[in-house]
Amino acid sequence: MRVEQGGAAAVLERVPSHLQTTTPEKIFWSHFSPNLAPAAWVIGTLVVFLGLSGWAGFWVLVIGNLLGSLPVALCAVMGPRTGLPQMEASRFALGTAGKRLPSLINWVNCVGWDAVNNVPSALAFMLLLKMAGLNTPFWLALGVLATAQLLASLGGHDLVQVIEKYLGWILLTAFAIVGCMAVSHAGVAPSSASVATLSFASVTIALGTVSSFNMGWAAYASDYTRYVPENTSSKTVFLLTFLGTFLSSFIMELFGLLTGAAIKDPSPGAVIDALNQWSGPFAPVALAAVAFSSIAINAANDNTASYALISAGVRVNRMLSVAVTAGTAYILAVMGEGSFVSLYENYLLLALYWIAPWCGIVMADWYCRPAHARSMRMLTKEGWTSSASLFVLVTVLTIALFSSTPIFVGPVAQLLDGADLGYLVGFVLGGLGQILILRQRHGVEILPEKEHFHA
Template sequence: MQIEETGSASVLESVPPHLQTTRVDRVFWSHFSPNLAPAAWVIGVLVVVLGLPGWTGFWVLLAGNLLGSLPVAFCAVMGPKTGLPQMEASRFSFGRVGKRVPSLINWANCVGWDAVNNVPSALAFILLLKMIGLSVPFWLALGVLALIQLLASMGGHDIVQAIEKYLGWLLLVSFATVGLMAVFQSAGQQVTAAAVVPKFADIMVGIGAVGSFNMAWAAYASDYTRYVPASAPSSRIFWLTFSGTFLSSFIMELFGLLTGAAISDPSPGSVIAALQNWSGLFAPVALAAVAFSSIAINAANDNTAAYALISGGVRINRMLSAVVTAGMGYLLAVLGEGRFVSLYENYLLLALYWIAPWCGIVLADWYCRPASLRSARRETLAGWTPSATLFLVVTLLTIVLFSSTPLYTGPIAARLGGADIGYFVGFFSAAVGQIALLQARARRQTVMPVHGAENRFS
């Protein structure tokens, strides 16, 4: 394993071909292991709490995971071709200045995910230590986990991807064992509820929460494929990414769905206490899996955040950037510990408001370019582009018109009974808008050469 370059050039410049030596199989583990986390189990329980148990909940999980995993796989394909982290590759459509906005939003998103992932893991770590007679406060348990994650992320992509592969096997075996025990043990505790027709609003909230958990990885995707040789088949990159993202989250959420009716509420404390009870002699295994799963997910999260902060225009050392992110995530987790459920549900939906339009623009720019512009697909436009303006406009409009949260409900969401379809509208509106911008640019190019572009790929 090698320590990644620490200067900003490692983010702003393409990986040279002689360094693109990462084995293709690591693409799977890079997207599989991070989702083996209690946060995914909590989503399955949350679907039950929304009034969507049984087959309805199953189809919500399936639809949400499909919708969330596909953009991740399409973005991952860009990595070996561009040699750039995902947010830095946004410059091809947003421009050198325009890409700073989504990059900084993604950095803030990473800080939030740090907190979301660490709260349940810290609670499990405390219970694990109690079993050997040690009593530690939440802030200390959280600090130990955050420090391990930080040290791993500071090493860069190679160390992070090695952790994902080897820790992934341990997490898979542990969660599979604990999950099957939990399903069988909880079967006798399930509460039979009266049959009710699921509300459209609840179905959309459920799909949105499930989809957001996966789609958030689209902003990370090429971070962990850019060191793969450019000669690697794009189809293989796509399917390894898709299967890794989809399978891990679906399995964990399905365990949550099958045990949700026997858990008092979707808080991390209730879920972890239930797992500890159902696991019997394997309780230490269950607690260790929950505690150390945050290392797999937040090592990747902190590393990506370091990339995003540099792409956002903050020219600092990559390691220092990781330190800033981990520190902010630690503070947020300590402050939000007692309000996890409400913060988590709202956070999952809020993340979709920006990630969906961003995905629509980036994917349309990469895959839907007119033939006359395909040779310029990897040219970096200077300054702020119309695509960057499109991103801001669509994001703001979807929040104002479609959002449905305890703080604010948009007029269209209100007419739909509280259903939030903003992420669908945001993705397709941004994609269609980007295609229209590309068509207009292609028409202008037939009249005169395009100016203002840097005719080199760096």
């Protein structure tokens, strides 16, 4: 197992072929283990509180996870071919200057996710330590977990992959036991949820929340496939990534959906208290699974953040970037502990406003080039490209017109009674805009690259 080099070259230059030795099965675990987290359980619970229990909630989970997992798998395919982290690979469409803005946004995104993931894990760790007779303050419990995550991510790609594989098995077993016990108890528990009325707006918010939980990984996708041999079948990379992302989030969210009506509110504290109560003698297992799941997700998160910050133009050592990310997220988590629910829901939706158009542009640039132009898709474009301008334009327009948040509600969202379709519009406009740019550039009809999956 190698420790990834700390210089900027590890991000800015493609992985040499002699270092592309990661086995394909690790692709599954690197996308499966991070979603075995209480945050996904909270999403399932939140869907119930939005008024979508039963089959309505089930289909929201299916469709939302499909919408969120497909872009992740399609982006992951680029890794073995480009040998670059995902944000750095966007220089082929956005240019060396144009990729800096989304890279910086992604670093901020990583910091936010780091904090979001740590709050419920720290609360569970506090309860676990209390069982052992130790009354630990939140900041200290969080500090222990954040330190473990930092040490794991400092090693870089290979160490993160190993952690995801072996910790994934442990988390899967623990959450399977806890989940089954929780569902059996919640099925006979009195409903304490104050469920909202089903509406078009609640459906779109629920779909956006569910899909964004997975789609956020699209900005990370090739980070954990670029060390796979270049001749690995694209279909294999796609399927392993898709299954890892979809299955883990769907399983955890389904547990949340099935137990949501018996939980007093969609907050990590309420979920953890319920799991602690329902698990009986397995309560320490439940709390340990929730606490240590943050190591699986944030080891990958902090490592990706280090790549993103370097791609944003900040030429710092990768390990220093990891430390800055973990430290910033720690401060945010301590500050945001008491307002987790509102921050969580809003953060998930806001993240989609930039990820969706970015995905549309990058994927269209990779998959929709004409046959004679495919050999040029890995040529680095200097400066700021028209695709980078498209990214900014679509992102601003979708926020201004379609966003539906406590901070601002766009005019289109107002007409739709608060329904938020910005992420879908952003993805479509970004993709179609990039296709038009390619068509103008190459002067021929643009078609999807159907043979790409037959590597």
